Amino acid sequence: MATKTATQPLTGKALLQKLKEIPHLSRREKARECGYSSLTKENQARVNIGAFLNAVLEAKGVSLDSDGDKDGRGREATYRVSVHKNGQIVIGASYTEKMGLKVGDEFEIKLGYKHIHLKQIGEDGEID
DSSP: OBOOOSSOOOOHHHHHHHHHHOTTSOHHHHHHHTTOEEEBTTSOEEEOHHHHHHHHHHHTTOOOSOOTTOOSSSOOOOSOOOOOTTSOOOOOHHHHHHHTOOTTOEEEEEEETTEEEEEEEOTTSOBO
């Protein structure tokens, strides 16, 4: 049976920052460096890889826990998209519904350095 360590494991931005500082280490070593290890009653080191990986996912905004507000229909919006093979990026209906967009709404696309701005064009032709 494992006992708790004296220090708190890193979470959130602190965890992600630490991982950037130690890319050369193995997964087990990274977990240990980030505080996800403890000593057993026999004084043997134990690394908790599962808790470490869950903390990394959570820090990156990925939750594996089920949410009570889901209605059980389809996938949940994740606010992440990827470019399709045909070069298109699709913004799903859950996003457009959340923003109150309607069929025919128009946007101006502005390209920045590694980002895209979508600015909605109002009914009068002005950018909102």
